[in-house]
Amino acid sequence: MGISEAQNLKFENRDDALMRLINEILIHHLDVKNAIILATSLAGVGFGEKVSKKLGVALDFLFTVPICAPLNPECEIAIVSENMDIIMNEALIDSFGITLDYIYGEAKRAYEEVILADIYKFRKGSMISSLSSKDVFIVDQGVETGLTMNAAIQTCIAKGAKSVYVLTPVIAKNVAESLSEICDGVISVAKPDHFVSTAHYYKLLPPVDEDEVEAILTGLLEKPNIKIESKK
Numbered sequence: 073m074g075i076s077e078a079q080n081l082k083f084e085n086r087d088d089a090l091m092r093l094i095n096e097i098l099i100h101h102l103d104v105k106n107a108i109i110l111a112t113s114l115a116g117v118g119f120g121e122k123v124s125k126k127l128g129v130a131l132d133f134l135f136t137v138p139i140c141a142p143l144n145p146e147c148e149i150a151i152v153s154e155n156m157d158i159i160m161n162e163a164l165i166d167s168f169g170i171t172l173d174y175i176y177g178e179a180k181r182a183y184e185e186v187i188l189a190d191i192y193k194f195r196k197g198s199m200i201s202s203l204s205s206k207d208v209f210i211v212d213q214g215v216e217t218g219l220t221m222n223a224a225i226q227t228c229i230a231k232g233a234k235s236v237y238v239l240t241p242v243i244a245k246n247v248a249e250s251l252s253e254i255c256d257g258v259i260s261v262a263k264p265d266h267f268v269s270t271a272h273y274y275k276l277l278p279p280v281d282e283d284e285v286e287a288i289l290t291g292l293l294e295k296p297n298i299k300i301e302s303k304k
Contacts, residue, residue, distance in 0.1 A: 081261070082275050085274065085275065089261070097239060100257070102207070106207055107130075107206065110203075114280060115288065117280070118212040133289055136152065136224070137183070138220075139218070148217065152179040153187075154227075155230055157223050176211060194289040204232035204233070205232055207237070208228045213270060214269075215238065215240045215243040215244070215270075216269065217240070218247035237258070238257070238258045242267075243267075244263070245265050
């Protein structure tokens with residue numbers, strides 16, 4: 073796909089993006105025999121579930137929470153995962169003069185108040201599936217800054233994953249190149265040079281149904297092919 077094509081790409085909806093992503097995955101001949109799909113955002117849970125069904129691969133979810141600038145709640149400066157991996161946007165942190173004490177304090181608060189609450193709500197207190205010796209496919213409907221994906225990759229590595237791939241319909245070219253340096257590959261339909269936003273590349277991208285997301289997440293515990301690690 074050329075530069076102008078990538079920039080002007082418009083998926084009809086999530087299903088269109090899914091089918092085009094599946095085609096890209098098949099071209100790369102990924103081994104799915106010992107794989108697991110890992111969704112990284114609530115908006116991407118339904119998308120991840122459809123990818124898991126298409127590939128016949130188990131699904132799980134990695135809980136993460138963004139840490140925002142103290143004076144700008146819309147500006148994400150870091151991400152903390154349920155494994156307590158913290159990924160920072162150092163350029164923004166330096167430009168705003170934000171201290172590491174603030175980052176670590178907010179990460180601890182987010183972990184205790186948000187992530188642990190979600191883990192108990194959706195996984196009955198259990199931690200993420202065992203990723204040891206697994207081929208992990210991290211999936212989302214679009215990747216913008218790459219902070220969440222970076223945190224997810226670090227978590228997968230820490231939990232002994234055999235390989236880690238990022239699968240997404242659209243991702244900024246520079247972010248894809250950066251993530252490719254720390255994982256086994258980034259597979260996407262388009263990698264525009266001048267990324268706008270995930271929603272920009274979809275003609276129709278309605279808000280997710282929260283009840284549907286909750287049903288998918290709570291249903292993961294009932295899947296016989298997912299081994300859940302007990303919380304230590």
